[in-house]
Amino acid sequence: MSRFRNPYRKWKSRVLLSLLGLGALAAVFPLVMILLHLVREGWSALNLAFFTETQKPVGELGGGMAHSILGTLGLVGLASGIGIPLGLASGVYLSEYGGTGQRSGERLAGWVRFALELFSSTPSILIGVFVYGLVVVPMKHFSLLAGALALALILIPLVARTSEELLRLVPGSLREAGLALGIPRWKVILHIVLGSARPAVLASLVLAVARIAGETAPLVFTSFGSPSFVKGITEPTSALPLQIYTYAISPFEEWHRMAWAGALLLVALVLILNAVMRVLSHGLGGGAHE
Amino acid sequence: MKGDRIFLGALRALSGLSLALLLVFVGLLAHQAWPALRHSGLSFLSSSDWDPGSDGFGALALIYGTVVSSVLALVIAVPVSVAAALCLTEVFSKRVAWLVSFLIEMLAAIPSVVFGLWGIFVLAPFFRSGLQPFLSEKLSFLPLFSGPPLGVGMLTAGVVLAIMITPTLTALSREVFASIPRIQREAALALGATAWETISLSVLKSARSGLATAVILAWGRALGETMAVTMVIGNRPQIQASLFAPAQTLASVLANEYAEASGDLHLSALSAVGLALLLVSLLVHGLSRVLIKRGSAA
Numbered sequence: 001m002s003r004f005r006n007p008y009r010k011w012k013s014r015v016l017l018s019l020l021g022l023g024a025l026a027a028v029f030p031l032v033m034i035l036l037h038l039v040r041e042g043w044s045a046l047n048l049a050f051f052t053e054t055q056k057p058v059g060e061l062g063g064g065m066a067h068s069i070l071g072t073l074g075l076v077g078l079a080s081g082i083g084i085p086l087g088l089a090s091g092v093y094l095s096e097y098g099g100t101g102q103r104s105g106e107r108l109a110g111w112v113r114f115a116l117e118l119f120s121s122t123p124s125i126l127i128g129v130f131v132y133g134l135v136v137v138p139m140k141h142f143s144l145l146a147g148a149l150a151l152a153l154i155l156i157p158l159v160a161r162t163s164e165e166l167l168r169l170v171p172g173s174l175r176e177a178g179l180a181l182g183i184p185r186w187k188v189i190l191h192i193v194l195g196s197a198r199p200a201v202l203a204s205l206v207l208a209v210a211r212i213a214g215e216t217a218p219l220v221f222t223s224f225g226s227p228s229f230v231k232g233i234t235e236p237t238s239a240l241p242l243q244i245y246t247y248a249i250s251p252f253e254e255w256h257r258m259a260w261a262g263a264l265l266l267v268a269l270v271l272i273l274n275a276v277m278r279v280l281s282h283g284l285g286g287g288a289h290e
Numbered sequence: 291m292k293g294d295r296i297f298l299g300a301l302r303a304l305s306g307l308s309l310a311l312l313l314v315f316v317g318l319l320a321h322q323a324w325p326a327l328r329h330s331g332l333s334f335l336s337s338s339d340w341d342p343g344s345d346g347f348g349a350l351a352l353i354y355g356t357v358v359s360s361v362l363a364l365v366i367a368v369p370v371s372v373a374a375a376l377c378l379t380e381v382f383s384k385r386v387a388w389l390v391s392f393l394i395e396m397l398a399a400i401p402s403v404v405f406g407l408w409g410i411f412v413l414a415p416f417f418r419s420g421l422q423p424f425l426s427e428k429l430s431f432l433p434l435f436s437g438p439p440l441g442v443g444m445l446t447a448g449v450v451l452a453i454m455i456t457p458t459l460t461a462l463s464r465e466v467f468a469s470i471p472r473i474q475r476e477a478a479l480a481l482g483a484t485a486w487e488t489i490s491l492s493v494l495k496s497a498r499s500g501l502a503t504a505v506i507l508a509w510g511r512a513l514g515e516t517m518a519v520t521m522v523i524g525n526r527p528q529i530q531a532s533l534f535a536p537a538q539t540l541a542s543v544l545a546n547e548y549a550e551a552s553g554d555l556h557l558s559a560l561s562a563v564g565l566a567l568l569l570v571s572l573l574v575h576g577l578s579r580v581l582i583k584r585g586s587a588a
Contacts (some may be wrong), residue, residue: 018465020381020489023373024390027460030453031397034408041411089304097298112305115312121575124512124569125541126319129548129564133318156308186297216399217516217541221549241403245517248407256411263404274399278392 035267042264045257055227058252065262067229068243069140074144074230075223075239076213079151083212084151086204087159090116094160095167096189120157127153128218136222141235147223151212155229158211166197203277210273214266216241240266310426314375319568320526322561329555334562340527340543342552347559349566351527355444355537356570360512362448362533363455368505371459378460379467380475380489388443390466391538400456406521409450414441414522417449422534439508447523452511465501467493503581508576514567516541540567 049064056063093112099105119127131150138140169192178188195199216239219225224235225246230237240262247259312474327334337348374394378387418441425435474492483491524536525546540563551557 009484009487013486016486020373020376023370024377024382027374028390028393028397030456031400034400034404035411037408038404043564086304086307089310091300093301093305098448098507099303106302108302108306108309113308115309118312118572118575119308121571123516123541123571125514125516125544126564126568129561130315130318130543132548133322133561134314151313155583159304160308173387184291186386187293189297196517210399214399214403216401216403218544220545224549241401241517244403245521246301248403249521250411259407260411263407267400267404270399270401271396274396275491278395 006199021062038260038264038267041257043261043264045261046264051257054229055238058250058255061254063254063258065238065240065243065258065265067226068193068238068240068262070145071223071230071237071242071266072213072240074233074237075147075151075219076209078148079155079212080209080231082148083152083161084209087156087208088201089164090156090160091163091167092194094164096193098164116157116160119153120161123217124215124219125156125217128220128222131218131222140221140232141232141234142224144223144230144235144237145233145263147219147237149238150216150218150222154215154218155208156211158208159205161199162208163197166200167193167203169200170197193247200281203281206273207277210270214270216245220245298545316568319565320562321557323445323565324558326555326558326562330559331560336475336498338527338529340538342547342556345555347555347562349540349563350538351406352538352543352563353448353566353570355523355543356513356531356567357529358537359444359447359451359537359539360509360515361522362444363451364505364509366449366452367456367459367508371456371508372463372501374456374460375463376489376493378445380493381485387478391460394457394460397453399460402454402515402517403521405450405454406495407516409518409522410442413449416447417446426534433531434533437530437534439534440536442522442524442536443534444523444530444537447519447537447539448533450518450522451515454515454518455508455512458472458511459504462504462507463497463501466497466504470496499585503578503585506574506578506581510571510578513574514541514571516545520545540564540570 006072050066051061051064051069052066053062054067055065066191090112094105094109097106098109098113127150131146132155135146135149139146147240174192174196175188178192179185183192219239221241223242226236226238244259244262244266247255247262250256315484326347327479331478333348335348336350336355337346337355338351339346339348342443354454356503374390375520378391418439422435422439422441422445426439427436470493474496475488478488478492519539520542523539523542525538525542526536527543528535530537543563544560544567547556551560
């Protein structure tokens, strides 16, 4: 006896399941297309000059994005230096003093959590508007410092949220064991709690930094961009995503080629970091993310 | 213990900084926006005349562009993402599901500006010479598909946005489906339901409120998305029935004009646009919070 007496139901199920499969295909298809175009258009412009030279004036062939690579390194480095300690401090504070489901924590923790959530749901272009008013206007010009502060403001809620989640996964018994030995709470938190979550926290930090490395919107009116190497922390600077934007919306063929090459480099960097961390975090006991 | 007190004090100070910055942020934005709001009054919201050259600052067309482009993105992305998420939890084997979700996560990691670049040089030319002439020929009776095929415009922005929010939406819907107890599916199967009937009876029905929350969260992301939209929407503040026409959003006008504002009033008006964008994304975010609360209470 066939399982389904009514063949219509069987066929309906098959057709609809195939439609679902098509949906999954449609979700992955853009990634394939984007990567394909990136390699096809960008590969040819990725030569030595790309990594050693700066932007050439309009009309001249050649040139490179060395100044943008350096700018991105500077911006992301400084932003990490500011954002990671602040984000980690908030993550530790929220997980260790912010209360759990049953026990309520400090009142300040609730407000901090609220502020971080609002910052993370704020469109990143508005972070740029904020830093423009806070830093660029008083200093009277665009600067690497302003761009790094904008990126740091995006980094802080990101780091705080993931590190809070990861630290909460550390069993309470570990903390209690430490406290029972007479170790002060701050040492328990710094050495035992943070120590046991360290691999997963490090992985999440790498992902967060990769995220801000690709941000453009908060840089448009903070670090602003520049056609040559950055001269100092208080000077405007180029950055890879920013330069890709400038090149892409220009009407010049040669600059379009540069935009594709820059995008290929940026995507390769971000995707490799992401892929390595995802695969690694499967093996890390802490089990960072799904 | 002295060490503990110092440690906690330091944590409070470092974390409290975010709270202080938030207050400064909102205060500064409101302060900067005030002159323009006083200048334009209610017409800031009711007028669609955005003309910085002659001090016309009406944000209606920008609000329209923001809402329509993001809703269009949802219309495209919701069916695709829900189907993909269903495949991941209900249809695919574990290994295939891992691979597909890995690829979708990679899509999420691609920076906005790269989507914009791809939109300008691949999607827009295809729309100009392929999709848009086709649509206007077949569906010319709809005002949605009228006008010259420019390539850049509302439709292209909507499609790029849809691609960008698909990973978020898929991940969120997948969590919703995965949280439905296994026994519910087994009950349907035991009654002789086909694979599809199981999905529609015991998965989709119970996932409704969770999916609504996922959609709202993805909408919030689409509203504030800046670079990719700026690069493909055409940047013209106007309200047009046709999806082929260029438009402008709250976020994209900021990216275009803020660094080169033509005067104090223009800068103030742009800050007011920023304030409007902040309010819209906070409203949407608040809505998702309400839905989550209600979902967990039920």
